[in-house]
Amino acid sequence: MNEEKVFCTYCGKEAEWVENKEIYGRNYGKSYMCWLCRDCEAFVGCHNNTKRPLGTFANRELRSLRKQVHLYIDQFWKSGQLKRAWVYSRVSKELGFQYHTGESTIETCKKVLALPYEFFDPKPKKISPVIGRDEVAKFHNFVDGDD
Numbered sequence: 001m002n003e004e005k006v007f008c009t010y011c012g013k014e015a016e017w018v019e020n021k022e023i024y025g026r027n028y029g030k031s032y033m034c035w036l037c038r039d040c041e042a043f044v045g046c047h048n049n050t051k052r053p054l055g056t057f058a059n060r061e062l063r064s065l066r067k068q069v070h071l072y073i074d075q076f077w078k079s080g081q082l083k084r085a086w087v088y089s090r091v092s093k094e095l096g097f098q099y100h101t102g103e104s105t106i107e108t109c110k111k112v113l114a115l116p117y118e119f120f121d122p123k124p125k126k127i128s129p130v131i132g133r134d135e136v137a138k139f140h141n142f143v144d145g146d147d
C-alpha cells in the first residue's frame with residue numbers, strides 16, 4: 001500500500017483515515033471510511049472504503065447545508081415526480097458547472113436552497129413539494145447522507 005496523504009482544506013493539516021464511527025458513534029453506510037480533521041471537525045467520505053476522497057472536506061456548517069440541499073432537491077425525484085438526472089442537470093445548468101452536493105461550497109448550497117420550487121417545475125403546477133422550505137431550513141442534523 002502506498003502512503004497516501006490527504007490534507008484538510010480548512011486548516012491544511014494532515015487528515016486521519018478513520019471509520020466514520022469516530023464521528024457518528026457507529027459506522028454509517030456501506031462505505032464508512034473517511035478522512036477526518038479533528039481540529040476542524042471536518043471530514044470527507046471515501047469511495048468504497050478506499051483512501052480516495054469522495055467529494056470535498058466539510059465542516060459542521062457545510063454538512064448541515066448540504067443536508068438541507070439534499071432534503072430540498074431530492075424530494076422531487078425521490079417522490080417520483082421528476083428524474084434525478086434531470087434535477088441535477090437543471091441545477092448544473094443554472095450554476096454554470098457540474099453540480100455535486102458532495103463537492104459543494106457554502107455559497108453554492110445557499111444558491112441552490114434559494115431556488116424556488118417553480119425552478120424545478122418542467123410545467124407550471126406539475127410538481128408538488130413534499131417538504132416545505134421552512135422544514136428544510138430548520139434542518140440541522142449532524143448525520144450526513146450518501147452522495
Ligand SMILES: [Zn+2]
Pocket residue numbers: 008009010011012013037038039040041042
Ligand atoms: Zn482542519
